[in-house]
Structure formats: C-alpha cells, structure tokens
Amino acid sequence: MAKILVVEDEPEMASGLKDNFEFDGHEVHIAADGEEALDMTQRLKPDLIILDIMLPKKSGFDVCRELRQRGFQTPIIMLTARGQEIDKVLGLELGADDYITKPFSVRELLARTRALLRRTSVQAGCPPLLQIGRLRVDFRRYVAYDEQGNEVPMTVRELELLRYLVEHPNRSISREELLTEVWGYRNYPLSRTVDNFILRLRKLIEQEPSKPRHILTVHGIGYRFVP
C-alpha cells in the first residue's frame, strides 16, 4: 500500500481516481489546487503524486518545479491533455517521472502507478549504482554499464530478473519462483526460459561464465545469488 496524493481540481475526476486507487489498496488524499498540493506534500510526504497540469493558483508545472527545487524526490505522474506534446516534454524536463494523456484508461494509470512505485521502492533500498560482478547497474533508470562505463543493452526482463536475484541474496530460488515473481506466469511450461536468461546474465556479470561466482546453480532447484 502506498500513500498517493491526487492533485486535480475537477471533483468528479478526483473522486473517481480516489475510488480506483483505494480499490487498488492505496491511501489517497486529494489536493484541489497547486498551493494545496505543495502544502499537502510537505505535510503528508506521499509516496507518489498524480499531478494535473491545469490547476487553480499554481499549474502542475509550477508544482513539479517547486517540489524538485525543495528537494522532494516523490515520484510524479503528470496528467496531460491530448495533443499537448509540449506538456509531456516540459513535464519530464521539470522532473516528472511519467505522464499519461487525458482521457486515459484507469487501468493504464493503475499499471503505470504500480510500475513507478516498484521502480522507486528499489530506488529507496538500493544505492544508485550497484556493482554486480563485472556489471554496474542503475536500477532507478534501468541502465547497465560495463567496466569501461559503456552502456550494456539489457531488456527490462533481464534487469528485473537480476534485481530479484540481488534482492534475495544467498538463498536458493526455484525456477518456478522466478517465473512467478519476475514473469508473472500462473503456469510455467517453459522453465528453460529462466535458464536462458541466467546464461545471458552470467555472460554479462561473471569473469568466467562457465565457472560462475555470483549466480550459482542449485541442482534440482534453481539458482542462488551470491553478492
């Protein structure tokens, strides 16, 4: 459960969002204008802010800029109007983390919110750059670097798998657990999938991928991550 601040001046939209987020298990507060948004952020320290742009007193842009200037790192999803490409660009430049265009599906907003909360909870628990064998990974931005500092192309799934291993060190983790937790499969006909991903991660991380020191095989079970 997260504490979410919805900043929206249209009462119907605000209460609709509140209902949906509450249904999704979150604690929700509503601010109806830009100044209230700043006050409530200061007071309530929300985990995430849904921020409309067109607001009384202060625009969403001003709110976003001021929060970042005051040092608040709270993740922000901006609500932009359709066709206002410039809003998206400006919002992200001012420090918003994501945006969604009105009219939007609530389902998509909920999905984006969950993804952003996941990303930022990693941020809170991890140092910005994590050294994992030969690889350095920034789990906030989902970017990996090699020893020379060059970016290593990795898919989101590879990074999520790696993140799961890193978050559960020194423990035997079954392929089924990885499929459920990382892939989200309910039934898993292809546990080979995991093995293929592990081979790829070893190539990136290990000095000698055939003699792994970080991602070990646990025979008959799965894998164990050793930092």
Ligand code: CA
């Ligand atoms: Ca509005």
